[in-house]
Amino acid sequence: MTDTPTSSAPTDIRGPRLHGVYDALRAAVLSGEIRPGEGISETRVAARYGVSRTPVREAFRRLADEGFLRIVPQVGTFVAPIQLAAVSDSQFIRETLECRTVRLAAERAEAGDVASLARLLDSHRAVMSPDRHSEFFALDEATHAELARIAGRPAVWDLLVAVKAQLDRVRFLSLHSEGWAAKIVGEHQSIVDRVAARDPDGAEEAMRAHLRTVFAAVDEIARTNSHFFET
Amino acid sequence: MTDTPTSSAPTDIRGPRLHGVYDALRAAVLSGEIRPGEGISETRVAARYGVSRTPVREAFRRLADEGFLRIVPQVGTFVAPIQLAAVSDSQFIRETLECRTVRLAAERAEAGDVASLARLLDSHRAVMSPDRHSEFFALDEATHAELARIAGRPAVWDLLVAVKAQLDRVRFLSLHSEGWAAKIVGEHQSIVDRVAARDPDGAEEAMRAHLRTVFAAVDEIARTNSHFFET
DNA sequence: TCGCGTCAACTTGCATACTAGTATGCCATC
DNA sequence: GATGGCATACTAGTATGCAAGTTGACGCGA
Incomplete structure (x- = not known):
């Protein structure tokens, strides 16, 4: 790639x-x-x-x-076909890189950065209705990109965008359940809180929890759509 | 060529x-x-x-x-032009991913894996003379690839091969100094020792030290060949 | 009915011709 | 001599024709 x-x-x-x-x-x-x-x-x-x-x-x-x-x-x-091995690798790479960058973000964040994250969260909350799914998706991405920028490693997110591609294919297979949007925004809030508190350990843990949520959804979708996959 | x-x-x-x-x-x-x-x-x-x-x-x-x-x-x-920012990003990504995979390798390594690493080290020692530079380089890569394989994440090395590209351009700008080959092999030996000892912390530390050596050389080359670079 | 050979209808890989945009240098003009 | 405009010689982007290969259907024979 x-x-x-x-x-x-x-x-x-x-x-x-x-x-x-x-x-x-x-x-x-x-x-x-x-x-x-x-x-x-x-x-x-x-x-x-x-x-x-x-x-x-x-x-x-x-x-x-x-x-x-x-x-x-x-x-x-x-x-x-969507290769399960590639999905798993994407998850591993994403978790490894994002947990590290969010630590850095927590160490480096300045007042303006925190404000910027807060603005993104507000926007995110405003598009939680199911009919604004694509906007929700875009803001999700924007939040992660902003964290990478704050960490001083914007290129890491550029790489992850490419790496995530197979993962995104899985996500598109299914619309998410009722409370999904709220859960995502809540987890983003936790991450931002820890970053604002300059707490690298907490930020990493919040990011890990967030990604585990996402990955669990991916695995669930993969199980129920196995005909699209290749082992 | x-x-x-x-x-x-x-x-x-x-x-x-x-x-x-x-x-x-x-x-x-x-x-x-x-x-x-x-x-x-x-x-x-x-x-x-x-x-x-x-x-x-x-x-x-x-x-x-x-x-x-x-x-x-x-x-x-x-x-x-070789972009210094890209080189720095490559280093960051490489360190992040390889330190994690070597931890996994240390946790998962079986007897056969350790033997395989030992064989690679022996081969590596056999090609330390300056006129066998390309073989030395290839075995260097093979060792890192093998560690990723042992970690159960061979795809991570595939990604790193692409990410490392800009870094390799820098490496090619200069032949290395006298004791370089011995130093590299020695550091590889330390990593393999820690993996063989099933010591994730030690393996990560050894890998980090190894990459810092490599990165320092890259920085040195970049400084002395600044006309090839772009800020 | 089954098996095999032939052939037609696809596919992508490659070569070549043409289009349109850009840099450059010459020349006329001031 | 300086400068503006234009011809020219590039560039990559695009279109299209041909070549080489695979697939699968069809028909023939056992």
């Missing part, structure tokens, strides 16, 4: 056709609109989006690098 | 033309044969390797994703 911590996407401003196809396909795979195992072809996708095969090809290659597609030469390109 | 420290693409079995160009360019950038800031063009590279622009283009895109090239649309493609 193929992503270096810093110089990845931000400085990349390549063709608009490529980005259109790439974004559309990525969303389609992530949301489950195209299901694991399903075959797609450069020609068909090109025709559908009204572009030639070349930008489609590049989009395919990038998505294959991210683990979303599997390109078999002379045969076809298929949506990759 | 020197060795590429990392075997590149994990699960990719695409055309031989693409791989030839990709491997050659990667090695050329890593070894400093093509220097940061230097411009290369799809057309010229295609002509030089006797292929068309298409496989060159894919190789460029992949190398750009890895942080080796910078593609500026309608202008040109250039060897990316």
Whole structure:
């Protein structure tokens, strides 16, 4: 995967056709609109989006690098099954890195940083209704990104975004239960509290508890959707 | 041409033309044969390797994703300067993940694992002479990979291989001093000893000390070759 | 009915032609 | 001599045609 911590996407401003196809396909795979195992072809996708095969090809290659597609030469390109091993590895890497960064955040946080986190929490609480799921998701990510920034390691979150990809595919398989949003925001609150209190140990423990919640949900979803997975 | 420290693409079995160009360019950038800031063009590279622009283009895109090239649309493609921030982030990520995996390795190691590590150390000692630098480098990597495997997280090393890329560029800038090889092997020995003793704390500490040695060398090289870098 | 060989219809990999945007250097003009 | 405008020679982005390979269906024969 193929992503270096810093110089990845931000400085990349390549063709608009490529980005259109790439974004559309990525969303389609992530949301489950195209299901694991399903075959797609450069020609068909090109025709559908009204572009030639070349930008489609590049989009395919990038998505294959991210683990979303599997390109078999002379045969076809298929949506990759979600690999349980990859999900487990993502969890391990995420927990390891985020527990360390949140410690640093707790050690380094200044007043402005705490205020910024508080603002994010307020915004998060405002979009807890089920019909604003995508906004909720975006603010979830933003909170974790902000913690990495405060820790002085924004690139770590950039890396995690790539690493998390397989994990996010699982998350999209199922809408969450009733109290889910409240639980997430509450756990974020605990983390922010510990960061504001400059308590690295507490912050790490709160982050670990939070991630365990997320991972447990992922495992549950994986069990009930085993046909999408590959051992 | 020197060795590429990392075997590149994990699960990719695409055309031989693409791989030839990709491997050659990667090695050329890593070894400093093509220097940061230097411009290369799809057309010229295609002509030089006797292929068309298409496989060159894919190789460029992949190398750009890895942080080796910078593609500026309608202008040109250039060897990316080594970004000090990226090097620092690589170090942080590597230390965080490897200290955790070596703990796990120490907890999980079985007799066969320890024997395997011992074999690697013996091989390593056998190639300490300066003229076998590339073999030494390869065994260094193999030892770290083996520790990740013993920890039950081989994928973590796969990730680190990608993350380390910018760090390896720095390493290639300079041959190491006289006692370097002995020092590295000695530190590896300490790590393996602690793993063999099922001492997670000691193993983590030994790994941390080892990485600090490596990072110090990187910093030293970075200081004395600042013209290759970008702040 | 089963097995095997043939072939047609796909697929992606590669080569090449064309488009459009950018940097540069020359030349006319002031 | 300095400067503005333009021609030109690059660049990467895109489109498309061809080649090589695989798959699977179809039909023939046992």
